[in-house]
Amino acid sequence: MQTVYLVEALRSPIGCFGGSLKDVGAVPLATAVVKEVWQRSGLSAECIDEVVLGNVLKSGLKGNPARQAAIHSGIPVSVPAITIDKQCASGLRAITLAYHQILAGDSNVVIAGGTESMSNVPHLVMNARWGQKLGDLRTVDALFHDGLHCAIEDYHMGITAENLVERYQISREEQDVFAFESQQKAIKAKEQGKFEKEIIPVAIKSKHGSTLFTEDENIKNTNLEKLLTLKPAFKENGTVTAGNASSLNDGAAAVIVASEQAVREYNLKPLAKIRSVASAAVSPSIMGIGPVPATQKALTRANLTIQDIELAELNEAFAAQVLAVNKELGLPEEIINVNGGAIALGHPIGCSGARIVVTLVHELRRQKKQIGLASLCVGGGQGVSIIIEAV
Template sequence: MTKQLQDAYIVSATRTPIGKAPRGMFNKTRPDDLLVRVIQSALAQAPGLDPALITDAIIGCSFPEAEQGFNIARQAVLLAGLPKTVGGVTINRYCASGITALAMAADRIRVGEADAMIAGGVESMSMVPMMGNKPSMNMNMFSDENVGMAYGMGLTAEKVATQWKVSREAQDAFAVESHRRAIAAQQAGFFKDETTPVEIITRTPNLATGEIDIKTRTVDTDEGARADSTVESLAKLKPVFAAKGSVTAANSSQMSDGAGALLVVSERFLREHNLTPLAKFSSFAVKGVPPEIMGIGPKFAIPDACKAAGITQDQLDWIELNEAFAAQALAVIGDLGLDPAKVNPMGGAIALGHPLGATGAIRAATVVHALRRNNLKYGMVTMCVGAGMGAAGIIERV
């Protein structure tokens, strides 16, 4: 007998503020503590729900080692005070880890293997550097047919800029607009519903008294957006990945720290526990592309995600296209004919930051709340992925 698939509903979606790495507000805050905070907040937004009813937590992380190792998903579940019966698994699809975690949680619900799941992502680029603490590549990656796998992300952006003829001026203008939109959204308070404040505790030895001075402060705002960003100031920066290139630190995403979490349940669970759905997770798609032009990945994932959701691209009302680099974002927008007004209306990773494995979950929270705030129907989270992939997930307001 064929089992009928059921829908997966998002009943809470939240994230931490995003800190700059490596010297920002979370540079001494452990990633598992950030994850604990959003898991607890996501559950608090479903009042009366018994956490023991949750089957599993699927958490994305791009470099799951050191402070974010030891299966950080399971560690955070226990540290958050959930019953020991709740499982936890950490998954890695680089920049798409968070949205893949959400898709996997939704799949467990769709096929009837679970009725309540936690999905999310976490990354501390302050504590765990890009490439990890001990990168070790297979030497076959440097052979002619595989060398694109060994390219740094910045070099892949240069390849896209060249092949798609994206000028330095266009990249800088895109970056400035990202900051402008982010600042405007912050000033309007648009991020408040999706953001869980985090208390930062600082402990400093007091040499005079021999004691430890403890200070606490609460942060609730992303710290990457800059009101003073201008095309003129960005034009002064030198390229950082190729001597005669066009990709700079300012038209690339920021290294960041942060976490996000969503609670996903079945329709039966909604009814039995009198929960109000915020949205439905409609579809997910992944496509591979040549690693040396990994930034173009969303161009191929987006059509597949739309087809799976039964909609056309024009029906998308809100698009969170992760700005790994302005060059790749512009190439995707241009090739697919996306409406720039619908793409990152509140700024993207260039202004707000990109905590790798957390970004998909963070931007999913943005989409969920933006659809409700603006009375829109369909939203999407999409990004390019290292080693040559694109991923896209579609969320429907209900």
């Protein structure tokens, strides 16, 4: 089986809900990252075989955001593009699809990633198309209807985290300590400039001109005492709060996935190679545990054990969810989300799967380590994992 490489790995800064990126939108965010990733690689745009982007909240974006971003970024109209939705793992699934395309011999170079602008998700007017004869028209928030609400269990994703709390006997204090440490790690990483190589500036236009947005703005210098006082967000007498869960955010991320042939032919400089990928499924009621079977599959396919993992990026949908996952996986705490995770940095859902791969690639190289794991849980009860090796 041929080796498949990650050649470039970049992301936008992550914006707060209603923050600096609220007027940019998912397609312009994707356009900026897609354009930068192929230009930095030194590739001619004509060498790109396809663009694959994840996006979850598509209401109001018009058709196929990946195609829009590809053309707006200067990629020729002859290059196809597809937008995929696998909820929070959409960005990572885009990368794994690119990997499989190359293994199958269908492509040599694919741009893959994800984008989301949660600030721009509209409210929907339900039952309006054929007329409302009597009574009020009801609006529905597409953020919840199409993203944060489990369509199968018919409750908020936060309840699935509470289900894991009960199953794995996770305390409120454990969750709040985890969330606090995520914020502290992110603050330190930002201060030390650890994100500088992975972040591209995004131009924000206003009536006063254009400014560059260059840093993640979701990171908060909170304190543990304050976290411990927050009220449960999803369940009376529950333990999952706004402080120990991820937030609503805007961002985009992308990588170039390339074959051995492309690396040689175009003189590309790979950052890492993909050792294995895997998807798995679990009960929707405990969707947060999905990374466990996905990671076990990926380890088996790579002929590795959990002890071989040197760094891990586990998407922090909820502190309880990551804690539950690691009760099963048994990773050393000191190698998990070393620069903070989604609780601190933010969780633009269609982007996050690609974002954690971007961060993992750069951190492996920074620390001169080799084997890394990135994994996410998926609404509806799934998990997606990838194992990479720095080169």
